[in-house]
Amino acid sequence: MSEKIMQEEKRVFMTGNEVVAWAAIAAKADIMYGYPITPQNEIMHYWTRLVPKYNKAFLQTEDELSAGFTTVGGVMAGRKAFTATAGPGNTLMQEPMSMAEMMRLPTVVVIQQRGGPSTATVIYSQQEVTLTTLGGNGEGMRIVYSTANHQELYDYTIKAFNTAWKYRFPTFVLGDGYQAKMREPLTIYRPEDRGMQIIEPQAYVGLAGVPGRDRPPAHHRNTYNLEEELYEKVSHDMAEFERIAPEVAEFQAENTDDADLVVVGHGVVFRAVREAVNNLREQGHQVGYFRPVTLRPLPVQQIKELSAGVGKILVVESAYGQLARLFKEVAYGGTAEITHFFRPGIGITATEVADRVKGLLEPVLRQPRLRKASFG
Amino acid sequence: MAPQPKMPRSWRAETKPHKFCPGCGHGIILKFLGEAIDELEIQDRVIFGCDIGCSLLSWDFFNLDSVQTHHGRTIPVMTGIKRARPELICIAYMGDGGGYSIGTQHMVSAAARNEKITAILANNTQYAMTGGQMAPTTLPGQKTETSPYGREPELTGYPLQGPEMVSAITPDGAYVARSSIGNLRQLKGALKKALENQINGNGFSFVEALSSCPTNWRTNAKDTWSFIENEMSKHFKVGEIKAPGTGQGEAG
Numbered sequence: 001m002s003e004k005i006m007q008e009e010k011r012v013f014m015t016g017n018e019v020v021a022w023a024a025i026a027a028k029a030d031i032m033y034g035y036p037i038t039p040q041n042e043i044m045h046y047w048t049r050l051v052p053k054y055n056k057a058f059l060q061t062e063d064e065l066s067a068g069f070t071t072v073g074g075v076m077a078g079r080k081a082f083t084a085t086a087g088p089g090n091t092l093m094q095e096p097m098s099m100a101e102m103m104r105l106p107t108v109v110v111i112q113q114r115g116g117p118s119t120a121t122v123i124y125s126q127q128e129v130t131l132t133t134l135g136g137n138g139e140g141m142r143i144v145y146s147t148a149n150h151q152e153l154y155d156y157t158i159k160a161f162n163t164a165w166k167y168r169f170p171t172f173v174l175g176d177g178y179q180a181k182m183r184e185p186l187t188i189y190r191p192e193d194r195g196m197q198i199i200e201p202q203a204y205v206g207l208a209g210v211p212g213r214d215r216p217p218a219h220h221r222n223t224y225n226l227e228e229e230l231y232e233k234v235s236h237d238m239a240e241f242e243r244i245a246p247e248v249a250e251f252q253a254e255n256t257d258d259a260d261l262v263v264v265g266h267g268v269v270f271r272a273v274r275e276a277v278n279n280l281r282e283q284g285h286q287v288g289y290f291r292p293v294t295l296r297p298l299p300v301q302q303i304k305e306l307s308a309g310v311g312k313i314l315v316v317e318s319a320y321g322q323l324a325r326l327f328k329e330v331a332y333g334g335t336a337e338i339t340h341f342f343r344p345g346i347g348i349t350a351t352e353v354a355d356r357v358k359g360l361l362e363p364v365l366r367q368p369r370l371r372k373a374s375f376g
Numbered sequence: 377m378a379p380q381p382k383m384p385r386s387w388r389a390e391t392k393p394h395k396f397c398p399g400c401g402h403g404i405i406l407k408f409l410g411e412a413i414d415e416l417e418i419q420d421r422v423i424f425g426c427d428i429g430c431s432l433l434s435w436d437f438f439n440l441d442s443v444q445t446h447h448g449r450t451i452p453v454m455t456g457i458k459r460a461r462p463e464l465i466c467i468a469y470m471g472d473g474g475g476y477s478i479g480t481q482h483m484v485s486a487a488a489r490n491e492k493i494t495a496i497l498a499n500n501t502q503y504a505m506t507g508g509q510m511a512p513t514t515l516p517g518q519k520t521e522t523s524p525y526g527r528e529p530e531l532t533g534y535p536l537q538g539p540e541m542v543s544a545i546t547p548d549g550a551y552v553a554r555s556s557i558g559n560l561r562q563l564k565g566a567l568k569k570a571l572e573n574q575i576n577g578n579g580f581s582f583v584e585a586l587s588s589c590p591t592n593w594r595t596n597a598k599d600t601w602s603f604i605e606n607e608m609s610k611h612f613k614v615g616e617i618k619a620p621g622t623g624q625g626e627a628g
Contacts, residue, residue: 031460059459062485066452069445073456076443077423081460099446205441205457206464210420212388212439219436221444223428 009189016179019150020084020110021046022188023157028198029108030079031057033070037089038122039177040112044084064089068096068109075105076220078203080161082108086177088119090128090135097170098136102222104237106164106201110157110173112180115345124177125345126267129322132172133296139234141241143171143248144296146266150184156293158191165199167244174295176318178268178347245297253302255281255288261312261360262288262336266295266323269348273316276353287357295323300330307334312360316353320344384410386419388439395433399600401557401587402430405498406437408564409467412571413440418465423457425450427470427479429505431498434469448479451486454493465574466493472513472584473503476536487542490549490579494570497538498587501608508592512536515611520592535611542582543618549579552618556586558604559614566616578620586612 006026014022020043024032034044048058061067067083074081085093090111100107113128115121134140143163145156157173164171191198204220211217224230252270255277256262265273270291277289290306290313292298307313313336315324320342328338341348341356383389387410396402413419424440426432428447435444445453454466475483475497486493502520503509509522513535517526543552551573555563563585570581586608590600618624 033456033459057459059455061452062481065449066455066482066485069449069452070456070459072445073443073453073458074460075456076453077457077460077464079460081456095446096449099449205423205443206421206461207441210439211441212386212419217388217436217439218441220442221432221435222446223432223435223444 006188006190009187009193011185012188013183013185014150015042015181015183016150016153016175017042017112017181018046019153019186020157020173021050023154024082025050025054025056026154026188026191027158027161028080029056029082029161031059031074031081033059033061033067033074033081033083035061035064035067035085035089037064037086039114039180040084040086040110042180043110064092065095068093068107069099071107071109072096072100072105075100075107075201076204077206078201080108080165080201082110082161084110084112086112087114087116087128090131094131094135097142098138099222100170101136101138101141103220104168105170105204106168107170108160108164108173109170110175113174113176121345122177124318124347126176126269126318127322127344128174129295129319129326132174133326139238140296141169141237142296143167143169143294144174145172145293146174146295147179148268148270148291150179151186153179154186154188158196162196162199163248165201167248169241174267176268241297246301248294249297249299250293251299251302252291252293253289253306256290256306256310257288258286259288259310260286261314261357262290262306262310263314263316263353263357264290264323264327265316266292269316269318272348272350272353275350276357279350280354280357285357285361287361292327295326298326298330303327303330304334307331307336307338310336312336313338314341314357314360315339316341316348316356318343318346318348384414386410386413386438386440388437391436394437396430397591399588399590399597400430401500401585401589402434402498404557404560405496405563405585405587406434408560409496409567410438412564412568415568416571416575418571418575421463422465422467423454425454425466425468427468427474429471429473429503431469431471431474432505448474448477448482450474451479451482451493451495455486455491458491458493462492465571468493468495470495470497471504472497472499472501472511472538476512476538483542484545487546487550487580487582490547492574492577492579494574494581495583496567496570497582497584499538499584499612500587500589501535502589502592504589504592513538515607539582539584539617542580546580546618549620550618551578551581551620553582553616554584554586554612554614556604556614557588558586558601562614569619573620586614
């Protein structure tokens, strides 16, 4: 009975929050812990409706601290556990996720970004990039997928569970209020039917046998006595994070080779970026686009090549430089001039991106490169 | 070699002597918890969670699968485990700061939901690991690092009545007691009943144990016992407050 709805792939038309709930079912998630906050609520609404049909579980907690820490507990018990939040809830979520980072726990958290700072708006933004990639008292050892449409929300939510359990770093799907609430067509499918292997969870506690008699007890801690102990632990994990980064990092790019200017954007803003770039190309402008799909870890090699190869880069985001900061750190040492189009907490259209790009292209035509070289 | 008292089977001998200060109550509470686990023969399915503060020093204390969590967050971690795998017996071990201050919302909500876990809280009237600051349980007039002239109830309130609060908000099936390291028979009985209550799937189980901190109290052995028996007892009544099927603790 429980497999019926997912038996074959089908075309559906649904909101992003519903997509996440279905994707969690497809990924064989066992339990969701959650606390209401807009705009992620319907993930819980759909999940709770699917729970009896698919023999899953749900707990509504007292706040996001609890939602995060119960998710930590669920994962340690060896179950695929997840939660979802936004805004101030994401702020609270950082404490449990720092524990997950320290203890290498494969938690999955879906973030549907709302406006910030503070409670701001319940609508939309890209202002939770810094928090989601680098939040908590830690080193940002986490994996963050930034989705751009509902098909990706489905694909990457499934992928997030696999990535988390494969690498044992906390994994986030970074959506936003637009993606959460909008309806779009997409194809839902069983990952197995497409040859994807679903990674099985493993317990950290509650293992077979009597601890101390049949096996050593599983003792898990996140507190260390000595600086050197901590240094060794963090260095080991950081080395592993950096080792896996190139195979985890994902990006999308087009027409960057011959471009005078490359537009960089992530998430739903990327859709405006791509449309603007395609239109400008048709009009004969030498422009391209680059989109990091993983914001943590970033596609480092590709960003370095890009910033060494093109004249201008325009970073576009619905935040005041949260992606740009991450991007510039990696691009450091490149020759590209990096400019920006920041629209914190508000949507960005293709026309707006195109207008900004045209404004930047004209001076390039007027001013020969010689002048720039003579500077300083 | 002088004869040593027998360790509970569920203790991990390799990590003894334990890490608590001389005169600390944690070792006594954990001894009777260990004995209760042995007698109930649940060592293979107990998950022991400890908080931050001195209770964290118990992270490798037992031959039990154990998780050391964050300040006040042991109840939600144990709740998460219990909800994911109800066959496990989950114990959340914490101090009064974790249970009654930074983690109060978790204590209240787990109690109100009647989560089928066992919470054990050592009440030593102050924050010990951080150096002896005032806690919700600090006695009126008691000097701490943040109440150096003595706690003034007018400004900072009276000692929080944890088990009474939990008793008032738990539905039927909960087990709630206050014990003391000054009354070992009662302490062990309460810990065992609190575990049995979870095994039987009745509801939330909570034991507060009055405990000692000679390090921060700056007391010798005699004054330490005197503080527990004569001062703490004025504010914290030891005894069973609520147990399934007894009619105790029900709203009048």
